[in-house]
Amino acid sequence: MGAVAGEELVKWEKMGGEGGQEEKILVLVRLRPLSEKEVAVNEVADWECINDTTILYRNTLREGSTFPSAYTVDRVFRGDCPTKQVYEEGAKGIALSAVSGINSSIFAYGQTSSGKTYTMVGITEYAVADIFDYINKHEERAFLLKFSAIEIYNEIIRDLLSTENTPLRLRDDPERGPLVEKLTEETLRDRMHLKELLSFCEAQRQVGETYLNDKSSRSHQIIRLTIESSAREFMGKSNSTTLAASVNFVDLAGSERASQALSAGSRLKEGCHINKSLLTLGTVIRKLSKGRQGHINYRDSKLTRILQPFLGGNSRTAIICTLSPARSHVEQTRNTLLFACCAKQVTTKAQVNVVMSDKALVKQLQKEVTRLESELRNPGLPATSCDCAAMSRKKNLQIEKMEREIRELIKQRDLAQSRVEDLLRMVGNDQKSSKERMDTWDDDDSISESSSIYRSDLHIRENEDSESSHDKIPDEYCKEVRCLELEESSRDDLEYPDPSISGNGVLALPWYGEENVIIQEIPTPVNEDREERQDRDNATNGVLKQRLDDAQLSNESPLAIPETVLKCRNLKLRRSWSCREYYTPEKAGEMEKTPVNSFEKFFPGRPDGLQRKFFPLTYDASTKLSTNGSPSSIGSPSMDDLSTNSPRTYVDGDITTVQTFVAGMKEIVKLEYEKQLVDDQDQQAETAYFKFEKNMKDVGVDAMLEVPGSPLEWPLQFKQQQREIVELWKTCYVSLFHRTYFFLLFRGDPADSIYMEVEHRRLSFLKETFGRGNQTVAIASSAKGVRREREMLVKLMQRRLSEEERKNLFRKWGIALDSKRRRKQLANRLWSNTNMNHVLESAAVVANLMGFTGQGKALKEMFGLSFTPQRMSYSYSSRNTMASLF
Numbered sequence: 001m002g003a004v005a006g007e008e009l010v011k012w013e014k015m016g017g018e019g020g021q022e023e024k025i026l027v028l029v030r031l032r033p034l035s036e037k038e039v040a041v042n043e044v045a046d047w048e049c050i051n052d053t054t055i056l057y058r059n060t061l062r063e064g065s066t067f068p069s070a071y072t073v074d075r076v077f078r079g080d081c082p083t084k085q086v087y088e089e090g091a092k093g094i095a096l097s098a099v100s101g102i103n104s105s106i107f108a109y110g111q112t113s114s115g116k117t118y119t120m121v122g123i124t125e126y127a128v129a130d131i132f133d134y135i136n137k138h139e140e141r142a143f144l145l146k147f148s149a150i151e152i153y154n155e156i157i158r159d160l161l162s163t164e165n166t167p168l169r170l171r172d173d174p175e176r177g178p179l180v181e182k183l184t185e186e187t188l189r190d191r192m193h194l195k196e197l198l199s200f201c202e203a204q205r206q207v208g209e210t211y212l213n214d215k216s217s218r219s220h221q222i223i224r225l226t227i228e229s230s231a232r233e234f235m236g237k238s239n240s241t242t243l244a245a246s247v248n249f250v251d252l253a254g255s256e257r258a259s260q261a262l263s264a265g266s267r268l269k270e271g272c273h274i275n276k277s278l279l280t281l282g283t284v285i286r287k288l289s290k291g292r293q294g295h296i297n298y299r300d301s302k303l304t305r306i307l308q309p310f311l312g313g314n315s316r317t318a319i320i321c322t323l324s325p326a327r328s329h330v331e332q333t334r335n336t337l338l339f340a341c342c343a344k345q346v347t348t349k350a351q352v353n354v355v356m357s358d359k360a361l362v363k364q365l366q367k368e369v370t371r372l373e374s375e376l377r378n379p380g381l382p383a384t385s386c387d388c389a390a391m392s393r394k395k396n397l398q399i400e401k402m403e404r405e406i407r408e409l410i411k412q413r414d415l416a417q418s419r420v421e422d423l424l425r426m427v428g429n430d431q432k433s434s435k436e437r438m439d440t441w442d443d444d445d446s447i448s449e450s451s452s453i454y455r456s457d458l459h460i461r462e463n464e465d466s467e468s469s470h471d472k473i474p475d476e477y478c479k480e481v482r483c484l485e486l487e488e489s490s491r492d493d494l495e496y497p498d499p500s501i502s503g504n505g506v507l508a509l510p511w512y513g514e515e516n517v518i519i520q521e522i523p524t525p526v527n528e529d530r531e532e533r534q535d536r537d538n539a540t541n542g543v544l545k546q547r548l549d550d551a552q553l554s555n556e557s558p559l560a561i562p563e564t565v566l567k568c569r570n571l572k573l574r575r576s577w578s579c580r581e582y583y584t585p586e587k588a589g590e591m592e593k594t595p596v597n598s599f600e601k602f603f604p605g606r607p608d609g610l611q612r613k614f615f616p617l618t619y620d621a622s623t624k625l626s627t628n629g630s631p632s633s634i635g636s637p638s639m640d641d642l643s644t645n646s647p648r649t650y651v652d653g654d655i656t657t658v659q660t661f662v663a664g665m666k667e668i669v670k671l672e673y674e675k676q677l678v679d680d681q682d683q684q685a686e687t688a689y690f691k692f693e694k695n696m697k698d699v700g701v702d703a704m705l706e707v708p709g710s711p712l713e714w715p716l717q718f719k720q721q722q723r724e725i726v727e728l729w730k731t732c733y734v735s736l737f738h739r740t741y742f743f744l745l746f747r748g749d750p751a752d753s754i755y756m757e758v759e760h761r762r763l764s765f766l767k768e769t770f771g772r773g774n775q776t777v778a779i780a781s782s783a784k785g786v787r788r789e790r791e792m793l794v795k796l797m798q799r800r801l802s803e804e805e806r807k808n809l810f811r812k813w814g815i816a817l818d819s820k821r822r823r824k825q826l827a828n829r830l831w832s833n834t835n836m837n838h839v840l841e842s843a844a845v846v847a848n849l850m851g852f853t854g855q856g857k858a859l860k861e862m863f864g865l866s867f868t869p870q871r872m873s874y875s876y877s878s879r880n881t882m883a884s885l886f
């Protein structure tokens with residue numbers, strides 16, 4: 001007997017072990033002999049078991065054969081088979097699963113008087129005997145047996161171990177499933193104790209006399225034996241585990257029809273309830289047999305609710321269908337056999353129920369966490385308990401994803417190829433003019449040396465008298481991003497440098513955060529009379545400035561030039577101003593390793609949908625001026641103006657990042673415009689567009705891309721680009737101040753497109769650079785910068801906002817007014833996600849704290865887009881202009 005249970009366990013573990021193995025319900029049919037009563041009324045036995053699995057209706061000829069005559073189940077037992085045989089050959093294996101930690105259930109189903117109780121009493125008795133035998137033979141394990149019994153009578157649950165007739169409530173426990181509340185559970189002492197309890201239950205059960213059965217069970221009875229066992233060796237230790245399972249012996253009430261049982265009164269009422277439960281049971285079984293699709297109505301009766309785990313869940317289940325062979329019961333017998341055939345299709349998934357001690361549970365969970373962590377680290381490695389179907393699905397998804405990526409890459413490659421072809425064509429066109437320019441340079445001995453050294457640097461004078469007292473940026477530091485690079489415009493430009501420049505003075509303009517932009521002065525040609533040069537230059541700049549002022553006043557020109565930029569000529573921007581935001585001396589080593597054209601190299605291609613269009617540079621050819629134009633009343637700005645741009649730190653609340661960035665961009669435009677004026681008075685506007693476009697290409701910005709294709713397309717492109725830029729800012733830890741200024745400054749004007757594109761490209765480059773894995777220092781440095789800004793914002797909140805304003809802000813940002821470090825909480829939330837509403841709100845708060853004046857035109861003026869000298873200091877009162885954004 002013990003060996004049987006052991007074999008069962010081994011077999012079970014082979015089938016699926018703890019993971020659970022699907023198994024069909026075992027269906028047995030037991031045909032009883034004709035009862036004395038039936039014999040007395042000359043009943044005929046029409047059913048015969050023709051082999052171990054098939055039962056045959058012998059009287060088909062007489063009935064006209066409208067029903068199947070043979071029914072096959074897992075095992076059939078003839079009327080002369082003793083219950084012992086039914087148990088041994090049918091139910092034993094299932095019943096004993098419980099000692100191995102596997103739930104099991106044995107049902108008896110059939111019409112009244114067909115032999116359900118007769119069978120289940122015997123089965124329970126033999127099973128209990130075997131269980132006790134098993135326990136006695138396995139002294140190495142400690143067993144605990146608990147017994148409980150209920151009956152469901154007229155949809156009321158009764159405790160068969162209690163003499164009280166109180167109905168018990170049924171509730172659903174999330175872990176244990178349906179649970180009968182306050183049910184008595186007796187711990188068994190021995191086999192005798194169990195026998196006593198069984199007798200007690202039998203006495204308690206509702207029994208009544210029907211036409212068909214003198215002692216008919218009028219209720220469904222469920223006897224449950226719960227078996228827990230632990231290895232004695234490990235008991236009380238951290239690794240001890242307990243196996244726990246129940247075996248249920250279910251004796252259902254008869255499935256007869258009321259008319260057949262000749263029921264009336266209370267018997268009829270019982271019959272209705274009994275049939276309601278059995279009808280629900282039949283429906284549940286039918287649905288389960290079709291594969292558990294759709295809703296299964298377990299909850300329609302107490303019986304099915306309680307039996308739910310044993311019908312389609314964690315249990316091994318056997319159903320013994322009992323039959324009367326009498327001809328008069330043929331209809332009920334057929335119904336029972338149909339039920340049997342349905343039940344044969346139902347599967348359950350039993351598993352070994354292991355209850356762990358708390359310590360063992362912790363250990364097990366730790367092991368599971370480790371396994372999951374390792375799976376996360378090595379997603380490619382197969383899981384230990386491999387679910388092949390799931391893995392195959394995962395692989396298919398991966399393949400699909402890769403195929404999509406390949407298609408996208410092919411698209412990008414084609415795009416890049418077409419760009420290369422365009423560029424090659426452009427290079428061919430430009431070669432001749434470039435050669436001429438180089439010849440001109442070479443002819444000028446006086447400047448050839450210095451220009452060859454500095455031609456790739458940005459040259460701006462600091463002031464007339466300043467001598468070079470600052471260090472220059474080594475050329476190679478500037479090579480990493482060739483975002484902006486402007487070729488010398490012409491020899492004329494070199495011959496007429498800014499008259500206020502002398503010597504090799506270097507100006508350090510403030511840059512955001514810890515760095516400064518160093519601006520290198522252009523060498524002055526030695527053979528030029530200083531006064532002449534000054535006059536000529538003043539005239540040129542003055543007229544140009546007047547022209548641009550006019551344009552700005554009339555709101556026609558998209559090109560506004562910062563004051564500082566007006567003072568210089570012959571500029572050559574080696575890289576994007578904005579890129580310097582990330583440039584620090586410690587990054588230089590990393591940066592200088594990057595090839596000059598790495599920007600282009602890493603740029604994946606232009607965004608889809610951007611059309612090649614000319615920049616809408618508009619100017620009136622009739623107003624073009626020669627280099628010898630009449631002197632303007634507006635001269636070059638004084639150095640006082642420039643000195644307002646002396647180095648500052650962001651702690652002062654000054655804004656330089658976008659200003660300088662914009663200044664650089666405007667400078668390109670200005671130079672091109674100026675060159676256009678000087679070089680070719682008679683050229684048509686289209687030529688200027690072309691040259692501008694060409695130079696923009698030289699600086700790494702494809703001008704034709706930058707301007708929106710049509711008024712209808714641009715707003716969409718802008719929104720898209722703005723979203724991507726916001727994402728990239730976050731990824732690259734871009735300064736919050738830079739983000740704020742940029743976000744508020746470029747709001748979708750068509751002329752903003754070029755700045756948006758430059759910003760997008762430089763950020764993409766940075767992201768690419770950061771993503772290479774050796775940029776930890778650079779990333780940490782940028783992140784640190786952002787942290788410092790947040791600290792500064794905390795201070796500014798205290799300094800610049802009234803208590804009421806602060807409270808309003810905290811409320812708006814969902815920060816409890818009594819919480820600790822409220823300002824810090826707020827500062828940390830600003831720019832913390834990329835939702836556009838959040839971004840707008842964050843920009844408003846930061847701008848307000850920084851004293852960033854106004855919106856739209858006012859903002860642009862602050863960034864040097866006006867020709868009127870601007871002082872880069874911000875009024876505290878200016879925050880009121882942002883109030884509307886709060």
Ligand SMILES: Nc1ncnc2c1ncn2[C@@H]1O[C@H](COP(=O)(O)OP(=O)(O)OP(=O)(O)O)[C@@H](O)[C@H]1O
Pocket residue numbers: 031032033035079110111112113114115116117118119213215216217218252253254255322
């Ligand atoms: N296999 C059998 N061999 C001999 N007698 C049997 C057999 N099965 C049942 N009987 C007898 O038939 C009668 C009815 O059996 P039983 O009470 O078990 O039927 P039941 O299906 O439980 O009926 P009910 O649903 O009304 O409770 C009993 O007297 C029983 O002794």
